[in-house]
Amino acid sequence: MHTSCLQYSLTDEERRIFDETGYLIIEDALSAEQVKELTEQVDLISERKKNEGQDPNKAMFYTDFIKDHQLFMDLVDYHKILPKVWGVLGWNIYMYHTHMIVTPPSGQEKSDKTFGWHQDSGRVNMEIESHPRPRLSLKVAYFLSDLSEPGRGNFWIVPNSHLTDHMPLSETGTGQPEGAIPVVVKPGTAVFFDRRLWHAASTNWSDVTRKVLFYGYGYRWIRRKDDMTMDGLLEKSDPIRRQMLGDGLSCNGYYTPTEEDVPLKVWMREQGLTV
Numbered sequence: 042m043h044t045s046c047l048q049y050s051l052t053d054e055e056r057r058i059f060d061e062t063g064y065l066i067i068e069d070a071l072s073a074e075q076v077k078e079l080t081e082q083v084d085l086i087s088e089r090k091k092n093e094g095q096d097p098n099k100a101m102f103y104t105d106f107i108k109d110h111q112l113f114m115d116l117v118d119y120h121k122i123l124p125k126v127w128g129v130l131g132w133n134i135y136m137y138h139t140h141m142i143v144t145p146p147s148g149q150e151k152s153d154k155t156f157g158w159h160q161d162s163g164r165v166n167m168e169i170e171s172h173p174r175p176r177l178s179l180k181v182a183y184f185l186s187d188l189s190e191p192g193r194g195n196f197w198i199v200p201n202s203h204l205t206d207h208m209p210l211s212e213t214g215t216g217q218p219e220g221a222i223p224v225v226v227k228p229g230t231a232v233f234f235d236r237r238l239w240h241a242a243s244t245n246w247s248d249v250t251r252k253v254l255f256y257g258y259g260y261r262w263i264r265r266k267d268d269m270t271m272d273g274l275l276e277k278s279d280p281i282r283r284q285m286l287g288d289g290l291s292c293n294g295y296y297t298p299t300e301e302d303v304p305l306k307v308w309m310r311e312q313g314l315t316v
């Protein structure tokens with residue numbers, strides 16, 4: 042990690058927004074060149090998946106994509122974003138999950154069907170007995186296609202809903218929860234969201250294919266949520282990236298880390314940050 046990344050540290054205002062609303066929008070997180078190059082790789086994967094039987098008219102949900110290209114790997118500890126992730130969660134973190142979603146035009150008539158509203162983490166929401174539910178993890182969504190208008194398969198959220206355990210939905214299967222909004226952003230925007238924020242994918246009623254990369258970060262004692270194929274990748278990575286990829290010295294070190302388990306902690310202390 043180069044110290045210049047510290048200019049992208051979470052600001053007090055960003056922390057306030059994230060804490061209060063459950064999400065944070067960072068415009069121009071990716072340059073136009075990065076968007077173009079990442080999109081080329083997403084398109085290659087889309088083509089490959091279609092050749093393997095992916096229905097071209099359905100959304101492609103593809104996990105564990107870091108191994109597919111160096112450009113994806115380089116976002117694991119992206120200097121403009123990781124400082125904000127550790128600003129929220131602290132240093133005992135790793136990337137527990139990635140998924141890419143490509144949502145082609147649905148060809149459907151616009152409707153008011155209720156989307157699939159959820160908080161992340163599945164059974165965690167039923168099996169941890171606390172209120173409000175604990176934060177535990179967040180995702181960063183990098184939007185590659187132009188979502189500056191609604192109706193393009195936008196990511197939908199209910200702002201400020203992250204401390205709410207139950208989201209009332211209509212019984213008729215139509216309409217969205219009160220306060221729900223589409224996230225309307227330009228290509229290159231990164232959106233942070235607290236895993237507890239009520240969110241949903243939506244139907245793409247436009248003729249623009251939606252392309253998004255999701256990177257999930259959580260505490261090191263959380264299990265990974267996909268295969269996280271690491272063949273040969275750890276060896277090529279520097280210590281902080283290795284930590285982000287889930288490396289550690291022992292099982293106990295995920296709960297009670299030594300300094301060797303968490304190079305990010307050591308690096309932060311060297312920069313004079315409180316750890």
Ligand SMILES: O=C(O)CCC(=O)C(=O)O
Pocket residue numbers: 142161180194195196197240241242243255
């Ligand atoms: O595709 C989307 O916009 C929603 C993604 C989602 O629900 C998730 O990452 O948990």
